[in-house]
Amino acid sequence: MPKWLMPAAIVCGVMFVLSPFVIASADYESTMGLVQKIFYYHMPSAWMFLISGIVCGVASVRFLITGDARHDRTAWAAAELAVIFGLVTLVTGPLWARKAWGTFWIWDARTTSSLVQWMVAWAYLILRRYGGPGSEKLAAGLALFGTANVAFIYVSVNYWRTIHPPTSVVPKLPFTMGFPLWYCVASFALLLVVLLKLRVRLEEQRAMLDSLYLSLDEQR
Amino acid sequence: MPVLMRTLAAVLLTVFCLVAPVAAAQSAPSTSQPPKPQSEYVPIDQLPPQDQLPAAPLLISAYSFVMIVFFLYVVSLARRLTSVQRDVDRLGATLKHTGKP
Numbered sequence: 001m002p003k004w005l006m007p008a009a010i011v012c013g014v015m016f017v018l019s020p021f022v023i024a025s026a027d028y029e030s031t032m033g034l035v036q037k038i039f040y041y042h043m044p045s046a047w048m049f050l051i052s053g054i055v056c057g058v059a060s061v062r063f064l065i066t067g068d069a070r071h072d073r074t075a076w077a078a079a080e081l082a083v084i085f086g087l088v089t090l091v092t093g094p095l096w097a098r099k100a101w102g103t104f105w106i107w108d109a110r111t112t113s114s115l116v117q118w119m120v121a122w123a124y125l126i127l128r129r130y131g132g133p134g135s136e137k138l139a140a141g142l143a144l145f146g147t148a149n150v151a152f153i154y155v156s157v158n159y160w161r162t163i164h165p166p167t168s169v170v171p172k173l174p175f176t177m178g179f180p181l182w183y184c185v186a187s188f189a190l191l192l193v194v195l196l197k198l199r200v201r202l203e204e205q206r207a208m209l210d211s212l213y214l215s216l217d218e219q220r
Numbered sequence: 221m222p223v224l225m226r227t228l229a230a231v232l233l234t235v236f237c238l239v240a241p242v243a244a245a246q247s248a249p250s251t252s253q254p255p256k257p258q259s260e261y262v263p264i265d266q267l268p269p270q271d272q273l274p275a276a277p278l279l280i281s282a283y284s285f286v287m288i289v290f291f292l293y294v295v296s297l298a299r300r301l302t303s304v305q306r307d308v309d310r311l312g313a314t315l316k317h318t319g320k321p
Contacts, residue, residue, distance in 0.1 A: 020283070035275035038282045045286070084293050092282040099275050191290070198297055205304040212311040219318055 001201060009194050015187040026180040038096040040180050043170075044188035045088040046114070050150045051192065052082035053117060056124070057147025060140035069207065072136050075143055077199035079124040081192060082146075086118035101163055109156035110164045113149060120146040 019040075029036035056078035063071035093111070094104040105111060120142060127139045157166045173181060 033275055035278055038279055041283060041286050084289065088286050088289055091285050095278045095282045095285075099273050099278050195293070195297070198301065202297065202301050202304060205301065205308055209304060209308050209311065212308065212315065215315055216311060219315075 002197070005194065005197055008190060012187065012190040012194055015183070015190065019184055019187055022180045022183050025176075027174070027176040029177075032100050035096055035099040038092050040184045042089060042092040042096060043181065044185045045085050045092065047185060048188045048192045049082055049085040049089045049114075049117070050153060051189075052078045052085055052196075053121065053143075053146045053150045055196070056082060056121070056143045057150075060143035060147075064137065064140050072140070073200050073203035073207070074196075075140060076124075076128055076203055077196050079121050079128075079139075079143065080199055081195055082121035083118065083125060084195075085188075085192070086114070086121060090114065090118060106163065108162035108164060109160035110153065110162055113153045113156055117146060117149050117153060120149065 023037055023040045026037065026040065028034065056075045059071045059075035059078060062068065063075060097106070098104050124139050124142050124146070127135050127142060131138060154167065156162075157164050158168075170178075170181070
C-alpha cells in the first residue's frame with residue numbers, strides 16, 4: 001500500500017466532516033432557496049461519475065492495446081466507482097428536482113444519458129462477474145461506449161432543450177457559492193483517488209491469490 | 221446467510237432513510253373544501269403553506285443518502301480486502317511450510 005494513501009484518506013475524511021459547515025456558509029440561491037444546497041454534493045458526484053467512466057475507458061483501451069492486466073484492474077475498479085458515484089448522482093438529482101422542477105425525473109437528454117451511463121457501468125460489472133474467461137476484452141469494448149457517452153452527457157444540456165442548468169452556470173458562480181462548490185469537488189476527487197487505489201489493491205490481491213492457488217496446485 | 225441478511229438490512233435502512241422524509245414532506249393535510257380556482261399565476265413563495273413543499277426533508281435525505289452510500293461502500297471494500305488478505309497470508313504460509321515458493 002503506498003505511503004500517501006493513509007494521509008490522503010484522513011484528509012478526505014476531515015474534508016467531508018467539515019463540508020456541511022462550508023456548504024452552510026454558502027449564499028442562498030434566490031429562486032430555489034435551501035434545496036439548492038443539494039447542488040454541492042450532486043455536481044461533484046456527477047463529475048466523479050463521469051471521470052470514473054473516462055478512467056474506465058482509457059484503462060480499457062490501454063488493456064486492449066498492451067494486454068497488461070494492471071490496466072484491466074484499473075478499469076474494473078473505475079467501473080465499480082462509476083456505479084457508486086452514479087447512484088449518488090441519480091438519487092440526489094431527483095431529490096433536488098422534486099422541489100426545483102416539481103417532479104422527480106424528466107426524460108431529457110442529460111438525465112437519460114446519465115442513466116444509460118450508469119447502466120453501462122452496471123453491465124461492465126455484471127459481464128466481469130458472470131462473463132467467464134475472455135469477458136475482460138468484451139467488457140473493455142463496452143467501456144469504450146461508456147466513455148463516448150461521457151462527452152454526450154456533458155454537452156447534452158447545451159444542445160437539447162431541457163430545464164437542467166447548462167454547463168455555463170459553474171464559471172459564473174460568485175465566490176460565496178463557488179468556494180463551497182470547489183471545496184466539495186476537491187473532497188470528492190480525493191475520495192475517488194483513495195477509493196480507486198483501494199479497489200485496485202483488492203484486484204491486485206485477488207490476482208496474487210490466484211497465482212498462489214496455481215502454485216499450490218503445481219505442488220500436488 | 222448472515223452476510224446476506226446484513227446486506228438486506230443495510231439496503232432497507234438506506235431506502236427507509238431516503239423515503240421516509242420525502243413521504244412525510246408529501247403528506248399534506250387534506251382539506252374538506254375544494255380549493256378556489258385561481259385566475260392568474262401565483263409565485264411559489266406566495267403559495268399557502270399547505271401547497272408548499274418543504275426543502276429541508278429533501279436536503280437531509282440527499283446528504284444522508286450520500287453519507288450512507290459511501291459508508292457502506294467503504295465497509296464493503298474493507299471487508300473484501302481483509303478477506304482476500306487473510307487468504308493470501310494463509311496460502312503463503314502453506315506454500316512456505318511445504319518449502320516451495
